[in-house]
Amino acid sequence: MKKNDTQPLAAIEPPRRRLVRVKMRRRGLNYGTLYPPDGEAKSWWRALKNALGTSSSSFVNASLAQLQAAARLPDGMVSEVAMNAAFALIQCVAPKNEIEGVLAIQMACSHSAAMAALGRLTSPGSRTFSAYSTAAATLMRAYAQQLETLRRLRGSGAPHVKVEHVHINDEGRAVIGNVALDQLSRAE
Numbered sequence: 378m379k380k381n382d383t384q385p386l387a388a389i390e391p392p393r394r395r396l397v398r399v400k401m402r403r404r405g406l407n408y409g410t411l412y413p414p415d416g417e418a419k420s421w422w423r424a425l426k427n428a429l430g431t432s433s434s435s436f437v438n439a440s441l442a443q444l445q446a447a448a449r450l451p452d453g454m455v456s457e458v459a460m461n462a463a464f465a466l467i468q469c470v471a472p473k474n475e476i477e478g479v480l481a482i483q484m485a486c487s488h489s490a491a492m493a494a495l496g497r498l499t500s501p502g503s504r505t506f507s508a509y510s511t512a513a514a515t516l517m518r519a520y521a522q523q524l525e526t527l528r529r530l531r532g533s534g535a536p537h538v539k540v541e542h543v544h545i546n547d548e549g550r551a552v553i554g555n556v557a558l559d560q561l562s563r564a565e
Contacts, residue, residue: 396465397424399441401457409455411441428464429481430472440482447486449493459489470527477530484523491516 401409413421425437448459463485470481494513498506 396461396468397421397428398461399457399464401455401460403455406454407449408445409457411445411460428468428472430474430478433475436475436478440478443482444485447489463489477527480523480527480530484520484527487516487520487523491520 398414399411400414401411403409412418415421422434422437425441426432426434429437429440431437444460444463445455448463449455466485466488467478467481470477470484472478472481491513494509494516497509498513
């Protein structure tokens, strides 16, 4: 596929970073010990910090615990695959600081929970169907709001208003030039 028949589409897409992955030794249904897949602990820890937008090891530890709590398969076991999928989503967001990191973690957890709820819609019973469909809809709405929050957070400050046309009636008054709020209150 080409864009404008001049360049291949892959040539204009930015190169993707190598994703941080985790390996897990399961320590029960709800918890596992995480370790680097290649054995390089220091570089892996730096990559985790970078992926979460932080320089704090405590933030990384807390984030890993939160992700493990949310990254469960529909049968309830913590999943290495779900953890790596959550990290892929977090790295796609590319948080620049801890605030964006928390938001990215919440987005990954909301998405994971919504997909788990959708996966359980096949359960028998109308009450169960209704509960899971309501939960999935609520979680997907939360994800969309989190995405909008991220967009606003990364926005460029206050919006600017540019007035292009001004109509003044016969008895109207107008001020021409740059006007600050303090100047208007003194003029009255």
